[in-house]
Amino acid sequence: MTETATEAATIPDAIGYGFAEMVTLASLQGGDAAVLSAEALRVDGYLDNTDMVSAGASSLVARGLAKAENDGLLSVSGPTAAVAALLSSALRRIEISLLTAEGGDSVVFMENDDIHLLFQPRSYFTWWAMAQRPxxxxxxxxxxxxxxxxxxxxxxxxxxxxxxxxxxxxxxxxxxxxxxxxxxxxxxxxxxxxxxxxxxxxxxxxxxxxxxxx
CATH class of the missing domain: 3.30.720 (Signal recognition particle alu RNA binding heterodimer, srp9/1)
Known part of the structure; x- marks a missing residue:
């Protein structure tokens, strides 16, 4: 399956994506930047897994976040297009580990010239994308x-x-x-x-x- 992303748009305050969905979004445009972004989000091991990419695409379509075009390509728009565009074009990936006596976790800021998002991990390997305050x-x-x-x-x-x-x-x-x-x-x-x-x-x-x- 071949995927593509449409033009990016403004991201809302927060939007969550499942593990397979993040794999799919990172695979949409591909390239070295997408691989680095996938590594930061801990999904890089699945970028070439067609079953995982297909599962993510199916989930995105079911949620109304993506559309299967007549030519078989997957298209995304609005906030999800902004996320996909950033994953394949980020210039900075700032990882902040937040530590406590019980452990901790890491959040990731990704930035290009136009889009700045915070990715925060949640349960079941989900990620929430949040817009940086303007x-x-x-x-x-x-x-x-x-x-x-x-x-x-x-x-x-x-x-x-x-x-x-x-x-x-x-x-x-x-x-x-x-x-x-x-x-x-x-x-x-x-x-x-x-x-x-x-x-x-x-x-x-x-x-x-x-x-x-x-």
């Missing part, structure tokens, strides 16, 4: 996610990395007390992380931008 920059949106998590989990932590960065630089963040943050930056070759204490919001935002390579 009144903040991408780096500020990253900061908001980290602050919200650490406000709710004062003893927790967060990490941020740009998945395309070959150096593997990762920013570590935890509460520093008195409204400040304790941060550190590491690479896979580093054994220890040098901490910087007393970092304010502006300083943390600067470090986020450095990791993002804004």
């Amino acid at each position: 009144d903040v920059t991408a780096a500020e949106a990253n900061l908001m996610i980290i602050k919200q998590h650490l406000d709710s989990n004062p003893g927790g932590g967060a990490t941020l990395r740009r998945r395309e960065d070959p150096t593997g630089q990762t920013l570590y963040v935890k509460n520093g007390g008195d409204g400040s943050w304790t941060t550190g930056i590491s690479t896979p070759k580093q054994a220890d992380i040098a901490e910087t204490k007393g970092v304010d919001d502006a300083g943390l935002l600067h470090q986020i931008r450095a990791i993002r390579q804004d």
Whole structure:
């Protein structure tokens, strides 16, 4: 089966997709960017699985999120087209791990020149795509996610990395007390992380931008 995507449109506040649906959307236009996006969403092992792609297409059609054209191609429009377009054209994939004493999970920000979406995992390997607030920059949106998590989990932590960065630089963040943050930056070759204490919001935002390579 061959798939195609129509022109992207504005994404609503949030829309959820099942595992097979995400595989299908990542397969629509294909290419290296789509593979990297699929890796970030943990569905890359199924991009060449025709049964999985067909199952995702069937689900999208049943939900009214896609349409089977007369020529056999699958077309998507509206918010789902925006998601499919971004998966195949993302320039940045920012992974933020939100950590607690019990464990944690990762959210993924994907961006191209026109579309910025947050992908948040839910149960049963589903992903929810949420539009970035239009009144903040991408780096500020990253900061908001980290602050919200650490406000709710004062003893927790967060990490941020740009998945395309070959150096593997990762920013570590935890509460520093008195409204400040304790941060550190590491690479896979580093054994220890040098901490910087007393970092304010502006300083943390600067470090986020450095990791993002804004």
